[in-house]
Amino acid sequence: MMGGMGLGLLLLLLLGVGIPLALLGGGALLLMNRGGSGGSDDRSTASETPREILDRRLARGEIDAEEHRELLSAMTNGGAV
Secondary structure, eight states: OHHHHHHHHHHHHIIIIIHHHHHHHHHHHHHHHHTSOTTOOSSOGGGSOHHHHHHHHHHHTSSOHHHHHHHHHHHHTTTOO
C-alpha cells in the first residue's frame, strides 16, 4: 500500500510542479528571443524611415542596386515604378 502512495506523490510532483516550471521556462525563453538582437542593430525598425530601411537592405545585400533604385523611385514618385 505504501508503494502506491509514493507513486502518487511522484506523479503529483511531476504534474503539479514539473509541468508549470517547464512552461514558465519556455515562456521566458520565448520572451528573451523575441526581443533579441537577431543580428540587427540597436535601433527599432519602427523608428526607421522607409528610406533608412531600404538603405539598410541594400547594405546587407538583401536587394541589389537596381532594385534599390526602383524602390526608391517608387517611394518618391508616389508608387509609380
